Amino acid sequence: MTEKEEILVIKDLHVRVDDKEILKGVSLTVRRGEIHALMGRNGSGKSTLSYTLMGHPRYKVTAGQIWYKGSDLTALAADERSRSGIYLAFQYPVAIPGVSVSNFLRAAVKSRRGTDVPVKEFRKELRNRMSSLNIKDDFLSRYINDGFSGGEKKRLEILQMELLAPDLAVLDETDSGLDIDALKTVASGINSMTGPDVAILLITHYQRLLNYITPDYVHVMQDGQIVMSGGSELAHQLEARGYDWVAPAPVV
Amino acid sequence: MAEQKTVSTATQVDDPTKRREEPTWMKEARLASWESYLSTQLPGIRDDGWHRTDISGLNLADLRAVDFHSPEASASVSPWVIPALDSLSSHSGVLIQEAGTPAYLKLDSELADKGVVFCDIETALKTHGDKVRRYLGEPADLNDDKFTNLIKSWFNCGLFLFVPPGVEIANPLLSFTSVNYRSSGIADGAVLPRLLVVASEGSRVTLLHSVTAPLSQAVDTALHAGLVDIHIEQAAHVSYLELTEFGPAVYSVTNTRAWLNKDASFTSLTAALGGRLVKGEISTYLNGQGASAEVAGVVLGADNEKYSFNTIEEHNAPDTRSNIHFRTALKDSSTSIYQGIIRVDREAQRTDAYQSNKNLLLGSGAKADSIPKLEILADDVRCSHGATVGPVDQEQVFYLMSRGLTAAEAEELIVLGFFTTVMAKFDHKPAIAWVGSAIASKLIAHDRDSRKQSAGEQK
Ligand SMILES: Nc1ncnc2c1ncn2[C@@H]1O[C@H](COP(=O)(O)OP(=O)(O)OP(=O)(O)O)[C@@H](O)[C@H]1O
Ligand SMILES: [Mg+2]
Numbered sequence A: 001m002t003e004k005e006e007i008l009v010i011k012d013l014h015v016r017v018d019d020k021e022i023l024k025g026v027s028l029t030v031r032r033g034e035i036h037a038l039m040g041r042n043g044s045g046k047s048t049l050s051y052t053l054m055g056h057p058r059y060k061v062t063a064g065q066i067w068y069k070g071s072d073l074t075a076l077a078a079d080e081r082s083r084s085g086i087y088l089a090f091q092y093p094v095a096i097p098g099v100s101v102s103n104f105l106r107a108a109v110k111s112r113r114g115t116d117v118p119v120k121e122f123r124k125e126l127r128n129r130m131s132s133l134n135i136k137d138d139f140l141s142r143y144i145n146d147g148f149s150g151g152e153k154k155r156l157e158i159l160q161m162e163l164l165a166p167d168l169a170v171l172d173e174t175d176s177g178l179d180i181d182a183l184k185t186v187a188s189g190i191n192s193m194t195g196p197d198v199a200i201l202l203i204t205h206y207q208r209l210l211n212y213i214t215p216d217y218v219h220v221m222q223d224g225q226i227v228m229s230g231g232s233e234l235a236h237q238l239e240a241r242g243y244d245w246v247a248p249a250p251v252v
Numbered sequence B: 001m002a003e004q005k006t007v008s009t010a011t012q013v014d015d016p017t018k019r020r021e022e023p024t025w026m027k028e029a030r031l032a033s034w035e036s037y038l039s040t041q042l043p044g045i046r047d048d049g050w051h052r053t054d055i056s057g058l059n060l061a062d063l064r065a066v067d068f069h070s071p072e073a074s075a076s077v078s079p080w081v082i083p084a085l086d087s088l089s090s091h092s093g094v095l096i097q098e099a100g101t102p103a104y105l106k107l108d109s110e111l112a113d114k115g116v117v118f119c120d121i122e123t124a125l126k127t128h129g130d131k132v133r134r135y136l137g138e139p140a141d142l143n144d145d146k147f148t149n150l151i152k153s154w155f156n157c158g159l160f161l162f163v164p165p166g167v168e169i170a171n172p173l174l175s176f177t178s179v180n181y182r183s184s185g186i187a188d189g190a191v192l193p194r195l196l197v198v199a200s201e202g203s204r205v206t207l208l209h210s211v212t213a214p215l216s217q218a219v220d221t222a223l224h225a226g227l228v229d230i231h232i233e234q235a236a237h238v239s240y241l242e243l244t245e246f247g248p249a250v251y252s253v254t255n256t257r258a259w260l261n262k263d264a265s266f267t268s269l270t271a272a273l274g275g276r277l278v279k280g281e282i283s284t285y286l287n288g289q290g291a292s293a294e295v296a297g298v299v300l301g302a303d304n305e306k307y308s309f310n311t312i313e314e315h316n317a318p319d320t321r322s323n324i325h326f327r328t329a330l331k332d333s334s335t336s337i338y339q340g341i342i343r344v345d346r347e348a349q350r351t352d353a354y355q356s357n358k359n360l361l362l363g364s365g366a367k368a369d370s371i372p373k374l375e376i377l378a379d380d381v382r383c384s385h386g387a388t389v390g391p392v393d394q395e396q397v398f399y400l401m402s403r404g405l406t407a408a409e410a411e412e413l414i415v416l417g418f419f420t421t422v423m424a425k426f427d428h429k430p431a432i433a434w435v436g437s438a439i440a441s442k443l444i445a446h447d448r449d450s451r452k453q454s455a456g457e458q459k
Helices: A046-054 A078-083 A101-113 A119-132 A137-141 A150-164 A180-193 A233-241 B024-039 B079-088 B109-113 B121-127 B129-136 B146-154 B394-401 B407-423 B429-458
Strands: A006-017 A020-031 A035-040 A059-068 A086-089 A096-100 A168-172 A199-203 A217-222 A225-230 B069-071 B093-098 B102-107 B117-120 B157-163 B173-178 B189-191 B193-199 B204-213 B222-232 B237-246 B250-260 B265-272 B277-286 B292-301 B306-315 B321-330 B335-344 B352-361 B367-376 B382-390
Touching (some): A006 A046, A020 A199, A046 A168, A078 A101, A096 B407, A101 B407, A119 A137, A119 A180, A150 A168, A168 A180, B079 B173, B079 B429, B093 B117, B102 B109, B102 B117, B157 B173, B157 B204, B204 B429, B222 B265, B265 B429, B321 B367, B367 B382, B394 B407
Parallel strands (some): A086 A168, B193 B222, B204 B237, B265 B292, B277 B306, B306 B335, B352 B382
Antiparallel strands (some): A217 A225, B093 B102
C-alpha cells in the first residue's frame, strides 16, 4: 500500500500567548485518512495547539514550522485556512447574539464552496443533516450559540463540520459535556466524515469517545510537548493508569 | 409648474404664513412660534441635551424652506421608493413627499370608510382642521427650543394620522420623504416635517417613516428638522419607526414626543444611518396608569459623522413600564453621545424602568459617550441602567473567520447582529428586515470605499 499524503507536518513548534510560552516544541505528522487522538492533562496545551492550527491571532508561533498540504501554514489567516480545508470544532464555541444560525451557515458554506448554494437545495441538505444529528428545526432561527446548552453547542460544531467538509478536522473536546445519546450521535457524525482523504485530530479526555471512534494513533501532551505516542491501546492504558504513569504532574 | 413658494428664513421681515392657504388659527400659531424662534438662541454645548454636540457650524439664516406640494391623483410612486415597498410587502397606505413634485397619497378605502385619516399635513389643515387644531393650534410653548420653534413656524411637509376609537390597523402606514436638492433648485434647503399621530382609545396602528437626503456635491449645508407628536389614548397602541439616511452635507435635528394615556403602549425604533450631525430626542410621557413603552435605537456612523441622541422617559403615573435599548456602531472617525434620562414622579409608584446603551467602536478614530441620568422621586420602583463602550469582540471575529468568512464579512455580520437584537423588539418583522438591509448596505458600501482607498494609497 502506498503511503498517503502527509497533510499536516508540525516540527518543533513553539507558541506564545500574551508573552507566555505555552507550546514548547511540538512535533506531529498526520496523513490523509488517519485519526489521531490527542490526550493530556488540563492546561497541557491541547487547545493552544488547536487554536494555533486554526490561526488565532493571539497565538504567536515563535519557532518551528507547520506544513499543511505541503506549504507553510503560518502565513495564512484563519479564513484562508478554513477555505483551504482546515476545520476546528471549538472546545468553547463562541456566542454571537443577533446572528441567526441559518444566515451564518449559508455564509460559511458559501465561503468554503466558493459559490452561493441555492436556498432550497441548501435548506434540504441542512434539514437532512440536522435530523441525523437530532437538532431541532428552530435552531436555524436562533442566534449562534446564544443560550445554547453545552450539548447543543457541540452538535452545532459537528453540523458545521459536515457542511464544510474539511480535509483536516481538529475536534477539541467535542465529546465533553454530552449525555450518552448525544455522544453516540456526535460520534456517528464524526465517523460519517472519515474517509481515505480526511485527517482527524481528536482532542479528548475520555476513552468513551474512542469506544466509537478508533484512532490510528494516540498522543499524550504534557507541558507543551508531546511526550508519548502509541496506537489505540495507549488510550486504554491511560484510562487505567492515569497521566502520572506517563510523566509526573508539573509543579504549578 | 406650481407656484414658487420658497421663502427665506433669513431676516425678520420673513413671514412663515405668506402664500399659505391655511386656517387663520394655524397662521397665528406659526407667527407666534416665529416670534419665539427669533428670540431664542441656537442651543450651545452647555445646554441640556446638547453636550458635546456643536451645531454652531449650521447657519440657519442661510437656509431656505424647500417646496413641497399637495398630493395629486396623477402622481405616481417614485422609483426610489419601490425597493422599500417591495421589502415591506403589505401596507395600508402610502404617502410619498419629495421636494419639488406633487406628493403621492394612497389609503385603503376600507380604512377611510372607518374614519381613519392618513394624509399630508397641508391636506390635514385644509380638510381636517377640527381634528388637528387641538394639537397644532396650541399657543407657542415657552420651553420650545430654537429648532422646535423653527419647525412649528415653517414646517413644509409631514403628515397627519388619525385612528378612530377601537380601530385596529393590521398593516403599517408608510411615509417616505426625500429631498432632491437638485430638482428643487435650492442650494441650502431646509426640510421641516411635522408629524401628528392620534391613536384614539383602544386603537392600534404602525407607522413607518423614512427620510432620505442623498449626498449632493452642490449642497454646502442642508437641514432636516422634524417634530413628531404621538398621542396614544387609553389602551391604544402605536408602533413607530423612523429611518433617516443623510449625506455628509445634512444636519438633522428630530424631536419625537409620545404621550401615553392609561394602559396605552408605545413601541418605537429609531434608525440613524448618516448625516453630518444627527441629533435626536425621543421623549416618552407615561401619563396614565399601566402605560408601557419599548424604545429602541440603532445608529451606524461612518467617516466624520456625528450623532447625539437623548431619550427621556417620564413616569408620571403608577404601574408604568419603560424599556430603552440604544445601540451605536461607529466606523472611521464618527462619534456619538447618548444621554438617557429616566424621571419617576412621586405619584409613579411601582414604576419599572430599564435603560441600556451599547456602543461598538469599529474605527480607530471613533468615540462614544454615554450619560445615564436617573431622577427618582417615588420610593417603590425598579430602575436600572447599563452602558458599554468597546471594540468588536475578537473571539467572535475569529470564530466566524475559522468558518471561512473574511475579516470584513465577519465584522459586518457581528455588527448587524449587534443591531438585530434590539431591532427585534420592534413588532413588525418586514420593517426590521428593511432597516437591516439598509444597515448592511451602508456597511458594505463603506467597506468597499475604504478598500479602494487603501488600494489607492498603496500605489
Ligand atoms: N492568554 C493566556 N495567558 C497566559 N496563559 C494562558 C493564556 N491562554 C492559555 N494559557 C495557559 O496555557 C496553558 C495551556 O492551555 P490550553 O487551553 O491549551 O490547555 P488544554 O490542554 O486545552 O486544557 P484543557 O484540557 O483544560 O482544555 C494553560 O496553563 C493556560 O492557563
Ligand atoms: Mg482545551
